[in-house]
Structure formats: C-alpha cells, structure tokens
Amino acid sequence: MRKYWWKYLGVALIVYSFTVGLLVPLKPGIYSYDPGSMNTGQTYTLSVTGYNTFYTKAKDPIRVWLKYDSIHNIVATKVKILDDRKLEASFQIPKYLPTNDRVGVMSLIVDDDHDGFAVMPSTIFIKQDSLDKNTQLGSVSWTQSKIQGIHGKDQFNFPFRVQLSETIRNLYYHVPFWFAMFIIFIAGISQSIQYLRTGNQEYDYKSMSFTMVGTIFGIIGLFTGMIWAKDTWGTYWSWQEVKMNMTAIALLIYLSYFILRQSFDDDERRAKISAVYSIFAFGAMIALLYVVPRMVSSLHPGSGGNPALGADDLDNSMRMVFYPAIIGWTLFGVWMTSLVYRMQVVRDKLYDL
C-alpha cells in the first residue's frame, strides 16, 4: 500500500482532471451575430446569439454596446429578448465615425446581471461613405453613452472562445501528454547516461521503458490533436502546421530507436548504441519541438510569440485543472514504465536460466 501511493495519486489527479475538466461550464459568451457590417447614418437590428447565456433570467434590462475605443461607443436603443440564447439589439449608427477612417472596427459588448458581461472583440465593421470635415461632430455622437455598471461575475468557469468553444477543454486531454512526454523522455535520457557511466544492464532496460512510454504519449498527443484539427482547421493533417510535422519527425526518430534495438543480438552492443542513439534523438526532439515552432508562426491556439504558456492564454480556472493533469499523466506514465521495465527484468532472468 505504501509503495503504491504515487500510482493512486496519479490516477486520482487524472480522474480529477476528467471530472472537473468536463463538468465545469464555459463562461457565457457571444456565439454569433448578424449583420457583420453596417453603414453610418442608418438603423440596424443586430441579432445576437449567446452561448451558455440565460437572457430571459436577467432582472435588469440587458444592455448592448458597440465599442470603438476606450471613449467612443454607442448603446443599443432597444434590446428585444427572444429566448435564453437569442436577442435583438437595435442600433442607430451616427452619421459619422469618430475618426476620418473609411471603416471602423467595433467590439460587441453584451451585459446582463444574470450572466455577467460578454465581449466579442473587433468584429463588426462600420463603413462611412462621406467623411466628416469637422471631426468633432463624429466624435461627439459616439461619446453620448458610457460603458459603466458592468456586471462582473466571479464564478468558476472556463473561458469562452468562439473558435474553440467546448474544445478549449482539450487543454486537459491533449497538452498534458506533451508535457508528460517531455518529462518522461528526460527520465529516459538520465537512465541512458547512467548506463554509459556504469555499464549496468538495468539502466538500459529503464531507459528503453521510459522511451517507450514517452513515445506512446507522443502518439496520443498526435492523434488527439488530429481529431481536434479536423474540426478546427478542417483537415486531419495540416502541412502548414509546424508543430504537427515536427512532432511526426521526432516520433519517427523515436520509433526507429525501437527498430534499432531489435537489430542487435548482443545485449551489450544493443545497450550501448541505443543509449547513444537516444541521447541524439532527445537532442533532435528538443530542436524539433521546442526550437523550430518558436521561429515560425503556428496555427495552434495561443501560439503568438512564445508557444508554451503565455500569460494571456491560460486562465486561472484552467490552470487548476491543467497542472494536475500534467502531474497525473506523468505519474501514470512512470507506472506504465515500471510495468514494461519489470517485464524486461523477468524476461532477462528467464533467458539467463
């Protein structure tokens, strides 16, 4: 019992990541709207579709804004609630935009006291056909209303992103495998170095077991990513996506490690060459997965700049599930490793008899 505590811990963390990761709802958000572009000086009825919203339960009147920048915005003159997820907001677009640009990009803000506020940034285009010679006029008409009294909700929710929607949860079922894979490969490398230092066969088996589990985790990461890619990028395999292709190359390098091992009859030669090979494979993996993706643009969410853990991309509520999932899968991987290793040792003993 005392020996197994970390196995139970790993499984408990995985169960936690599955239950919390699947049961916690997303924040209410704006799912879609229509029309996407407007002209100045006209009246429009904007139909908004929300996600996880309960518009009919709002006690105060729902307010909808089109926001140009920090001081310029207009408020909807009339908001009609159709059902929990649909509402219609009427806007009287002023004759001129606050600036002399031909097109202004507006953010859509919906605020109600039940769900809190939801923002769809930079989505609605407003065109102005004639420019205002006296810029003050446009500016004045856009400063009539103020965005204030916003209802902030402090619930434990995952953030809502239109393009990801519920698949934002894949952060707990796709990304932890890459982290766990990396940790397990490092463990494998340390065993390889130990083998080269001591020449003890045990370390070779350990290194091989770690590498096997790391490769399995890499394959899981690749396949889970492919399922998601099909519905986000429209294809199972995108040749434009650098992470995907580099991962495939890195995994091929690791797969050839196992083919290499099979081609030796002599235990010592096998152990030595595969230890050296795994060190080189690890170096290649670092370059392919952690250096190259930082130099080119990627289609992955949160890939602007540093593709790892940008502060903007990880909500605190997501961290509470994401980090336990990493630890859980790492422990689970070590458990898998120990099974493969123990079998190798038994096999060794049997053949020696």
Add this chain to the structure above:
Amino acid sequence: MKKSFSVLLSLLFLMQNNLIAQSDNQDFMRSIGKMYVVYGVIVVIFIVLVIFLIYLDRRLTKLENQIN
C-alpha cells in the same frame, strides 16, 4: 492475439469513418459547441492505452509460455 489486435485497429478506423460521415451530414462533431471533439479525444486516449495493455498482455503470454 494478433486477431484481436487487428479487430481493434479496424474498429478504430470504423469509428473514425463514422464520425467523418456524421460531421459531413449534420455537422455532428460541431454541434453543442463542438463537445463531441472533446469526446473523440478522450476515446483516442483510451484506445491508445488499451493498445498498450494488449502489447503488455502479449509479451507476458510469451513469458508464461517460456516458463511452461
């Protein structure tokens, strides 16, 4: 053993085709905020872990035969 492995593999691909067909028809995978993508991802994790178990099982069977 080999048979069960190939059956499992073909099941995996069957399931994939099924999902594709449905997403083409009624946009099944993208309904309810793309929740089924998360479901598919979890199924994939499970399938790969099962394949790992099958691998272990086969190796252990070999060792058992060796003892006998």
